[in-house]
Amino acid sequence: MVSHKEALRRLIEGNERFRAKQPLLPPDDLSQYVAGQAPIAAVLSCADSRVPLELIFNQSVGALFVVRVAGNIAGDSQIGSLEFAVNNLGCNLVVVLGHTHCGAVKAALGNDDSGVPPSMLPILAEIRTGLRGNGTKPEPADGFAATKQNVVHTQNKILSASTILQHETTAQTTAVVGGLYDIESGKVDFFDS
């Protein structure tokens, strides 16, 4: 089992390899994964195609338990998936990853929902809840602050909704860490490291 500190170190080093354009080849033998999985980190990120998690963290098959949804929000199915990774797969690190130029955050900052598919409106409502959280709604131009605030809101929501993760983080066996991926530089900055 990989500790959350060791897992975070591997993600930071993997992101450095990605930025150095070091390739990652597929494993020779896929049969090694049949018996089960032991991911080092569970990552909740945006569904944006410019944020391919295994690539940006330079991680191979079996390393990342990935949960993706537009705007990296935490609904019941996202929280349940993260709980499964921690409780059943021995994963000790949960990462909530936002990214620059996020369309979902941009849409949440706007006032015109006329072009938004109806089923996406609850996603925007959830992001807006996070943006209102500290009482200072960022200006629409300030997408960076809003994106960071959305990540922190998701972190807080996961911890308030999940007794499993509350227990694990209090015992310091698991860490829930927020981060931001810059789609231009390829760098991931973790808030708590």
Ligand SMILES: [Zn+2]
């Ligand atoms: Zn996004």
